[in-house]
Amino acid sequence: xxxxxxxxxxxxxxxxxxxxxxxxxxxxxxxxxxxxxxxxxxxxxxxxxxxxxxxxxxxxxxxxxxxxxxxxxxxxxxxxxxxxxxxxxxxxxxxxxxxxxxxxxxxxxxxxxxxxxxxxxxxxxxxxxxxxxxxxxxxxxxxxxxxxxxxxxxxxxxxxxx
Numbered sequence: 001x002x003x004x005x006x007x008x009x010x011x012x013x014x015x016x017x018x019x020x021x022x023x024x025x026x027x028x029x030x031x032x033x034x035x036x037x038x039x040x041x042x043x044x045x046x047x048x049x050x051x052x053x054x055x056x057x058x059x060x061x062x063x064x065x066x067x068x069x070x071x072x073x074x075x076x077x078x079x080x081x082x083x084x085x086x087x088x089x090x091x092x093x094x095x096x097x098x099x100x101x102x103x104x105x106x107x108x109x110x111x112x113x114x115x116x117x118x119x120x121x122x123x124x125x126x127x128x129x130x131x132x133x134x135x136x137x138x139x140x141x142x143x144x145x146x147x148x149x150x151x152x153x154x155x156x157x158x159x160x161x162x
Contacts, residue, residue, distance in 0.1 A: 004013050011037070012096050017048050020088040021091070027072075027082035035074045036094040039066045043085050045091045054092050063093060120158045 018028045040063035045052040056103055057063040059063070064085040072081045081092065121139040139148040147160040 012098055014040070014094055014096065015051050015091050016094060018088045018090055018092055025044055027080040028088045030081060031077060032074065032079045033077055034081070034096055037097045038095040039072050040093040041066060041085050041094055042091040043086055046089060050098065054093060057093060066139040
């Protein structure tokens with residue numbers, strides 16, 4: 001009996017249609033803007049007009065887990081997919097890791113950086129604030145909604161009360 005699979009907390013899932021290969025030994029190519037962390041082939045779903053919604057993926061039950069490098073690679077917005085399970089003509093389930101923290105300059109939301117850990121976000125805020133003397137840099141925790149900023153008087157990151 002396969003173990004149930006739990007999606008990590010900071011992960012989103014999306015499905016992409018993979019067309020059948022046109023040439024033997026040539027990987028299928030799918031345009032995906034961000035790099036996935038995991039890919040599973042939905043081998044039971046062969047209709048390109050019906051997008052699957054698999055809540056509990058299980059290997060060899062409703063999906064087939066694919067190996068990075070051997071079965072797929074992602075380079076500059078393009079997924080090269082060459083599975084041992086399918087020759088294309090199926091849906092793939094892609095998991096994407098969502099960064100938890102964002103560092104932004106107030107008033108300039110397009111100037112943000114994304115980080116997976118608070119330590120990395122804290123280091124970036126401190127580095128940018130010390131380098132440029134810009135004190136409006138803030139780190140946003142996208143799960144709890146907490147906001148942190150660099151305090152020049154204390155020379156450290158402090159939490160901003162909402």
